[in-house]
């Protein structure tokens with residue numbers, strides 16, 4: 001019998017994973033800070049009490065700009081220290097651990113998509129803390145899986161797509177960053193991948209196929225808004241540089257992840273980012289057609 005433990009209950013990816021597990025009829029429990037994830041004893045007691053077979057670590061400090069200065073310690077704690085605690089517990093019970101990592105472990109200077117074995121060189125505290133957590137986890141328990149994903153959006157808002165739509169509904173001019181390219185990825189696909197990769201180990205990359213700058217993404221969103229009769233007032237989408245965006249933390253200029261490895265394991269074809277975005281619109285704006 002399988003029983004999953006999702007270490008975040010209220011997080012965005014957690015929401016879509018819960019929906020996916022519900023649809024498969026898979027048993028799971030979720031927690032949101034009521035278990036001290038820094039305490040090996042608490043984690044072990046929870047695993048034992050609930051007969052957990054798979055842990056999915058979705059708990060993370062995600063405030064990327066705050067992590068640069070005032071919340072640096074919090075970021076290192078949540079992203080760096082929780083994964084090895086979970087790894088020790090998972091190792092001791094010989095159960096599966098799936099940890100969610102990020103494309104921000106890379107500096108974004110590679111022209112081609114990043115492969116799993118490429119050298120990591122994070123350029124902001126968030127990425128450094130996530131890389132540390134991933135490394136420590138795999139040192140403790142090489143059978144764990146670190147699944148690197150990127151630019152997520154899904155049912156829970158706000159997300160990168162819903163934020164662009166809201167801006168397009170309020171503003172005639174919307175700015176979108178041109179020098180930040182990745183693979184916008186739909187949580188529904190990530191949730192499916194997490195379940196299908198639950199028994200894998202090491203590092204794997206999973207994103208929707210293809211690549212887009214934030215500017216490309218905004219243009220595709222505008223196109224789909226028109227197609228799905230989502231009322232918008234935007235007249236112009238203007239490209240801007242990261243440096244004019246108000247971001248504090250640097251984002252990688254190009255952090256496209258290669259899915260070559262994961263495609264050989266999964267028994268389904270990963271949708272392109274455009275296909276996935278269309279599915280998101282169908283799910284959310286279907287009534288307006």
Ligand SMILES: NC(=O)c1ccc[n+]([C@@H]2O[C@H](COP(=O)([O-])OP(=O)(O)OC[C@H]3O[C@@H](n4cnc5c(N)ncnc54)[C@H](OP(=O)(O)O)[C@@H]3O)[C@@H](O)[C@H]2O)c1
Pocket residue numbers: 007008009010011012013014032033037057058059060061062078100101102103130149150151152153
């Ligand atoms: N969103 C993206 O674009 C993206 C891209 C690449 C990778 N990822 C990775 O995907 C995973 C899921 O992200 P998400 O988009 O679902 O982010 P999210 O919505 O911010 O979820 C993260 C959750 O972790 C919780 N959390 C933080 N510290 C915790 C602690 N000490 N103990 C227990 N829970 C804690 C947060 O609670 P509070 O909000 O109350 O602190 C939040 O509910 C993360 O590992 C993230 O690094 C996300």
